[in-house]
Amino acid sequence: MxxxxxxxxxxxxxxxxxxxxxxxMSFEKGQPQKRKIPLLLLIGLIFFAxxxxxxxxxxxxxxxxxxxxxxxxxxxxxxxxxxxxxxxKHFGQPVIFRLLSLAMxxxxxxxxxxxxxxxxxxxxxxxxxxxxxxAHYFVWRHMxxxxxxxxxxxxxxxxxxxxxxWIEWSIFVGISLAWxxxxxxxxxxxxxxxxxxxxxxxxxxxxxxxxxxxPIWTLFVLILLxxxxxxxxxxxxxxxxxxxxxxxxxxxxAVRGETDMSLVDLNWPESIALAVTGLAVLxxxxxxxRSIMWISILGAMGLLLFDDTAIALAIxxxxxxxxxxIIAQRKNQSLAPGFIYFIIVQFVIYVIYxxxxxxxxxxxLIGALLLFALSGVGWWLNRKKEGAAT
Amino acid sequence: xxxxxxxxxxxxxxxxxxxxxxxYAASWFGEQYVLRAEPFDPFDPFYGEYVLLQYPxxxxxxxxxxxxVYFTLKEGPDGFAVIDRIEDEPFFGAIRGAAFGRxxxxxxxxxxxxxxxxxxxxxxxxxLQVTIDVAPWGFIRPVSLDxxxx
Numbered sequence: 269m270x271x272x273x274x275x276x277x278x279x280x281x282x283x284x285x286x287x288x289x290x291x292x293m294s295f296e297k298g299q300p301q302k303r304k305i306p307l308l309l310l311i312g313l314i315f316f317a318x319x320x321x322x323x324x325x326x327x328x329x330x331x332x333x334x335x336x337x338x339x340x341x342x343x344x345x346x347x348x349x350x351x352x353x354x355x356x357k358h359f360g361q362p363v364i365f366r367l368l369s370l371a372m373x374x375x376x377x378x379x380x381x382x383x384x385x386x387x388x389x390x391x392x393x394x395x396x397x398x399x400x401x402x403a404h405y406f407v408w409r410h411m412x413x414x415x416x417x418x419x420x421x422x423x424x425x426x427x428x429x430x431x432x433x434w435i436e437w438s439i440f441v442g443i444s445l446a447w448x449x450x451x452x453x454x455x456x457x458x459x460x461x462x463x464x465x466x467x468x469x470x471x472x473x474x475x476x477x478x479x480x481x482x483p484i485w486t487l488f489v490l491i492l493l494x495x496x497x498x499x500x501x502x503x504x505x506x507x508x509x510x511x512x513x514x515x516x517x518x519x520x521x522a523v524r525g526e527t528d529m530s531l532v533d534l535n536w537p538e539s540i541a542l543a544v545t546g547l548a549v550l551x552x553x554x555x556x557x558r559s560i561m562w563i564s565i566l567g568a569m570g571l572l573l574f575d576d577t578a579i580a581l582a583i584x585x586x587x588x589x590x591x592x593x594i595i596a597q598r599k600n601q602s603l604a605p606g607f608i609y610f611i612i613v614q615f616v617i618y619v620i621y622x623x624x625x626x627x628x629x630x631x632x633l634i635g636a637l638l639l640f641a642l643s644g645v646g647w648w649l650n651r652k653k654e655g656a657a658t
Numbered sequence: 659x660x661x662x663x664x665x666x667x668x669x670x671x672x673x674x675x676x677x678x679x680x681x682y683a684a685s686w687f688g689e690q691y692v693l694r695a696e697p698f699d700p701f702d703p704f705y706g707e708y709v710l711l712q713y714p715x716x717x718x719x720x721x722x723x724x725x726x727v728y729f730t731l732k733e734g735p736d737g738f739a740v741i742d743r744i745e746d747e748p749f750f751g752a753i754r755g756a757a758f759g760r761x762x763x764x765x766x767x768x769x770x771x772x773x774x775x776x777x778x779x780x781x782x783x784x785x786l787q788v789t790i791d792v793a794p795w796g797f798i799r800p801v802s803l804d805x806x807x808x
Contacts, residue, residue, distance in 0.1 A: 344667065344670065344671075345667060348667040352663055382771050383771075384799060384800070385800040386766060392677075396673065403666055403669070407663075407666060431726055
């Protein structure tokens with residue numbers, strides 16, 4: 269044994285004495301021995317698995333329909349049983365085994381679809397895995413299932429397009445709302461919030477009226493969610509409103525600056541309704557959720573979009589970014605998110621107004637100088653803030 | 659905890675069982691039709707080889723439809739199925755499909771998985787026939803795809 273040889277060597281060199289050697293030896297003997305799987309056995313198992321898979325693959329067409337499906341159901345059960353015992357006997361990771369079971373469930377549906385010539389473009393698979401993963405989350409409360417549910421929730425939304433029906437949309441929103449309401453942790457709440465937001469975007473597919481403002485209406489409606497969450501969760505969720513609001517403002521600015529907005533029905537009645545709602549949101553957020561007051565700016569979007577030069581919108585974006593930064597600095601809050609928003613606004617404005625008017629080399633040269641200047645300002649602000657803190 | 663641990667796998671297995679049973683139910687309770695079919699782009703993606711199909715007999719001459727349509731089938735004089743009734747709104751027993759101009763198709767009819775290597779053969783044959791079972795509630799189970807015998 270290596271350790272024994274080393275100890276003898278150290279004793280001969282006079283580094284340690286005989287009693288120390290004996291004490292180390294007796295300590296090491298008391299340690300639990302690592303059980304190693306022999307390499308040959310491991311290689312054998314891998315070859316066996318490969319052989320089994322290739323045997324099944326080679327005879328796939330000859331296997332009866334039901335047996336194909338049963339084979340994958342069996343695999344799913346094997347992983348569930350493994351998960352159960354891994355939890356009980358403390359070996360391996362139960363969550364990994366259960367995720368594998370979930371994957372096998374997905375594979376079962378794939379195989380069923382293939383066996384019965386069922387078109388996969390319909391949304392049975394994402395719906396099934398979305399709901400199954402959510403059920404896993406509520407039984408075992410592990411983040412991995414929440415992530416899986418979120419991914420397949422998004423997948424489900426995507427497969428609903430372009431023939432979204434009210435029934436499946438309502439079911440999806442109902443499930444996401446239930447997830448939002450009943451999840452105890454913050455991150456799953458964020459996931460379900462995002463699913464709710466994205467299902468609002470499906471209005472473009474659901475109704476024939478092409479409003480340019482579905483994202484803003486959705487964000488405004490989602491404020492109601494803050495009433496049903498505890499105060500701690502509110503603090504966790506409010507940055508989401510700001511991030512999504514800021515992102516929307518930038519997207520509207522880019523779209524207004526670069527396109528003629530012919531795909532949507534921009535009209536006065538909706539714009540005025542949005543402005544009035546914006547005022548209501550301002551009042552509500554001022555009274556209740558002051559940290560997300562900024563999103564009421566989006567209420568003005570309806571009126572701002574009528575200006576096809578996008579200058580008014582650019583001014584609003586610029587002023588809101590600056591105001592946010594100044595207030596954040598005064599309150600000694602983190603400047604990073606406000607500053608990132610500020611930089612993105614500068615660059616969107618720069619691309620809108622300079623892209624076609626400048627020679628390319630000049631465009632990038634001025635862009636680089638602008639970036640240097642902005643990062644300099646950021647560094648200076650940060651230093652000042654640190655100085656104030658100490 | 660013990661019940662909870664096994665409840666999900668049991669539910670998932672039940673779901674698969676119902677899914678499979680729904681296909682068999684179409685054969686047990688439904689009627690069988692043979693459709694004239696033509697392959698238009700067989701290829702070999704991740705799921706295995708399958709043939710994309712279009713159906714020359716599934717069309718409407720009376721008026722044009724757009725988007726989702728609902729239809730039933732009947733056996734035509736030459737033994738191949740043709741459209742019996744077609745509506746914009748769903749009705750009991752209807753197959754949910756989509757209209758592209760005068761051509762009608764249903765998601766469950768568009769592709770047919772075939773044995774590895776059979777795709778090119780079917781593509782060359784061009785004249786194909788698809789046998790399907792249609793449940794009284796409009797669910798389709800494609801049964802077989804063969805070279806048409808006329």
